[in-house]
Amino acid sequence: SQQGEEDPQALSIQEGENATMNCSYKTSINNLQWYRQNSGRGLVHLILIRSNEREKHSGRLRVTLDTSKKSSSLLITASRAADTASYFCATLQTGANNLFFGTGTRLTVIP
Amino acid sequence: EAQVTQNPRYLITVTGKKLTVTCSQNMNHEYMSWYRQDPGLGLRQIYYSMNVEVTDKGDVPEGYKVSRKEKRNFPLILESPSPNQTSLYFCASSFERSLTDTQYFGPGTRLTVL
Numbered sequence: 172s173q174q175g176e177e178d179p180q181a182l183s184i185q186e187g188e189n190a191t192m193n194c195s196y197k198t199s200i201n202n203l204q205w206y207r208q209n210s211g212r213g214l215v216h217l218i219l220i221r222s223n224e225r226e227k228h229s230g231r232l233r234v235t236l237d238t239s240k241k242s243s244s245l246l247i248t249a250s251r252a253a254d255t256a257s258y259f260c261a262t263l264q265t266g267a268n269n270l271f272f273g274t275g276t277r278l279t280v281i282p
Numbered sequence: 283e284a285q286v287t288q289n290p291r292y293l294i295t296v297t298g299k300k301l302t303v304t305c306s307q308n309m310n311h312e313y314m315s316w317y318r319q320d321p322g323l324g325l326r327q328i329y330y331s332m333n334v335e336v337t338d339k340g341d342v343p344e345g346y347k348v349s350r351k352e353k354r355n356f357p358l359i360l361e362s363p364s365p366n367q368t369s370l371y372f373c374a375s376s377f378e379r380s381l382t383d384t385q386y387f388g389p390g391t392r393l394t395v396l
Contacts, residue, residue: 201382204385206387212389212390214372214374214387215387219383219384221382259324261325268338268380274322274323274324
């Protein structure tokens, strides 16, 4: 399966600390996307990184992509309690028409 | 307001009773999709559509039907629901058929099949 896998499954940090979560996948991709989901609610798109890009920033978010290792990381700097959510990576396999989602990382930011 | 809407948001039904979950988007998006989310399994795609009258199976299409008669609507039909279809369902849409941009998700429909 193309499904990505996030690591760790759960992460608990203090407010103000940085949070890093990783995503690994299995085959070549067109792009990789990160989404956030607050408990039981719809997913919100955070950032998209294309296969020819290595790093992207958006506010306190930094995403890296290493296609040789088939992995990506999402860094949230200076975390806030409001960042508490589940984070998912999704990959668009080369030549495919649909996204494959990982199982997510549950982030808890303690005030 | 640009959004994806789903109805109903919550539904409890019994095995075998046909149901439809509606999905509508007001952003003139080409691509629409249905996912189900189950604990420990993440999101799995059920069906997707790249244009009107064009639909394709995703990872877990068994027991589901869809239609795309209009660009804005993409209903999910369960002809004979079973308890293993108890799940949280999300509709999503994207402007680009190629999925090279953002997907917008609906608020979810929590379905329980008894």
